[in-house]
Amino acid sequence: MSPTDAAPWRLPGFWAGIRPKVWSAVGLSPVAYADEAFYADEQARLFGRAWTGVALASELSRPGRLLVRSVAGKSVLLTRSGDRLRGFLNTCRHRGTELADADCDIAGVIRCPYHRWSYSTEGRLVAAPLFEASPPSDFDPADWRLVPLRVDTWGPIVFVCLDEETPPLDVWLGDLPERLTAYRLEEWELSDLDGATATFDVGANWKLLVENFAEYYHLPWVHPKLAKVSRVKDHYRYQGPGMYCGQTTTPVSSDQHEDWVVLPPATGLGASDGASGRFVAVFPNVLLAVLPNHVFLILLEPQGVGRTIEHCTFLFPPGAVPPAEDERGRRRFAEAFETTRQFWVDVNDEDIDICERVQRGVSHAGAPPGPMAPRFEEPLNRFHNMTADLMTLESVADLVVPSGDRPGDVDLYGTKPNPMPPPIEVEAARRARQTA
Ligand code: FES
Ligand SMILES: [Fe+2]
Incomplete structure (x- = not known):
């Protein structure tokens, strides 16, 4: 113990x-x-297990906006994809680089500064430059999505929850x-x-x-x-x-x-x-x-x-x-x-x-x-x-x-x-x- x-x-x-x-x-x-x-x-x-208020929904109203927040010592990314808000751990699936260090505007993709792996606002890996020429065996981009987090909103507030077992936000709010x-x-x-x-x-x-x-x-x-x-x-x-x-x-x-x-x-x-x-x-x-x-x-x-x-x-x-x-x-x-x-x-x-x-x-x-x-x-x-x-x-x-x-x-x-x-x-x- x-x-x-x-x-x-x-x-x-x-x-x-x-x-x-x-x-x-x-x-x-x-x-x-x-x-x-x-x-x-x-x-x-x-x-690490609560629904934590981290942002205003209006901060994500502009397409291409990327927010960086901290929850339980973890850095979290928030984006909007269509009508849906998404949350991810702020870490590249290649070798773990922090993807963004402050709120910013992105042109549709979240791009890693190290080797330019790029992710859609839904977290899909959409580019791994120079990788396709001789990829590792069984490489499937679908396996390398950003790590998703639970995100929900109530009123003007965006909430994030890092734990899958926590009751949904509407149960939490009563x-x-x-x-x-x-x-x-x-x-x-x-x-x-x-x-x-x-x-x-x-x-x-x-x-x-x-x-x-x-x-x-x-x-x-x-x-x-x-x-x-x-x-x-x-x-x-x-x-x-x-x-x-x-x-x-x-x-x-x-x-x-x-x-x-x-x-x-x-x-x-x-x-x-x-x-x-x-x-x-x-x-x-x-x-x-x-x-x-x-x-x-x-x-x-x-x-x-x-x-x-x-x-x-x-x-x-x-x-x-x-x-x-x-x-x-x-x-x-x-x-x-x-x-x-x-x-x-x-x-x-x-x-x-x-x-x-x-x-x-x-x-x-x-x-x-x-x-x-x-x-x-x-x-x-x-x-x-x-x-x-x-x-x-x-x-x-x-x-x-x-x-x-x-x-x-x-x-x-x-x-x-x-x-x-x-x-x-x-x-x-x-x-x-x-x-x-
Ligand atoms: S660590 Fe992100 S592309 Fe290499
Ligand atoms: Fe007071």
């Missing part, structure tokens, strides 16, 4: 503190945030697509406005960023300004079955600060979606804030046990951004966006500061973790359990996607019923009554 096979976090005992319901659970061990060996195993067992269906997020657009994308290099473990996103306990102290547009008392549960942690603010109030409501809202939203913010951490690395008029999306890219890159993107409802020829409309939109953007940047800076501080605390102290606040931190308990499942399962085919709230569950957590529940929750309650 190798040392990794004997790693304590592969055994149930390591996770005993997080397995009870939130009322008697504690947080994760500092080892999970600060131990190099844990991080290495987490890359293999968690990121009811989330249905929950957010009225937004038609797949149509929301990236803009070339200044600041619509940004990258932050954060000195904290990726899980601290997820946890911080998934709880609003810290709002009054870390974000005094945010707490005025997204008031703690207006936060409710938004949790159905699926590998995600959801919460909602209803309404997104504008009584003291209007930073979130200056942009024009999407059309076609019902009363609940049109008045709410949906905040969803899709396990493991997608942080999605959906407002009636914009989306703020963060894809987390772990770089080490104490370092994470945040890839941040704003998206807008279809048609919201005026075209370039409408100079006045565009200027007005850009001003409104700048208010929204600055607001998020300030909030994100505050989050980064506090998460880096947590990283320092868990790294040097190593003290046992403390209890969770049931009213606010149940999503963290859910996240810890999903993490534990991935780290302990021998076969990811055995993964059980966690269930969601049942009618009445909100009272258990000390959360009052949402005054404007999303239709899906009304529907779920109706179904539950029917089957009772």
Whole structure:
């Protein structure tokens, strides 16, 4: 048995503190945030088997676009072939050369720089120069396709999964697509406005960023300004079955600060979606804030046990951004966006500061973790359990996607019923009554 096979976090005992319901659970061990060996195993067992968000679908809308991403320490290529997105390991089938080192445009083929073997966007080997003259015996190009990977999309996000046994993405996401269906997020657009994308290099473990996103306990102290547009008392549960942690603010109030409501809202939203913010951490690395008029999306890219890159993107409802020829409309939109953007940047800076501080605390102290606040931190308990499942399962085919709230569950957590529940929750309650 190798040392990794004997790693304590592969055994149930390591996770005993997080397995009870939130009322008697504690947080994760500092080892999970600060131990190099844990991080290495987490890359293999968690990121190597999860559906990981890696790109925006719109980044692949242009024919001939090739993206290079990193998942679980492996370099991954993404292309579009007709309507279909494809993913491959970034390695030539001849002698293994890395095929691309950055996003680029290709003229229909992926060409290896070493001996010019070339592959179609479906991964077929289409040329092996000088090889055909005297090929090795039994050489059949069909045997030398690029190594394919699982790729799928939901809404604006491209996901990659390195493991064949992981349940499909629609099972992974549970009811989330249905929950957010009225937004038609797949149509929301990236803009070339200044600041619509940004990258932050954060000195904290990726899980601290997820946890911080998934709880609003810290709002009054870390974000005094945010707490005025997204008031703690207006936060409710938004949790159905699926590998995600959801919460909602209803309404997104504008009584003291209007930073979130200056942009024009999407059309076609019902009363609940049109008045709410949906905040969803899709396990493991997608942080999605959906407002009636914009989306703020963060894809987390772990770089080490104490370092994470945040890839941040704003998206807008279809048609919201005026075209370039409408100079006045565009200027007005850009001003409104700048208010929204600055607001998020300030909030994100505050989050980064506090998460880096947590990283320092868990790294040097190593003290046992403390209890969770049931009213606010149940999503963290859910996240810890999903993490534990991935780290302990021998076969990811055995993964059980966690269930969601049942009618009445909100009272258990000390959360009052949402005054404007999303239709899906009304529907779920109706179904539950029917089957009772
Ligand atoms: S290693 Fe790619 S063509 Fe030789
Ligand atoms: Fe925060």
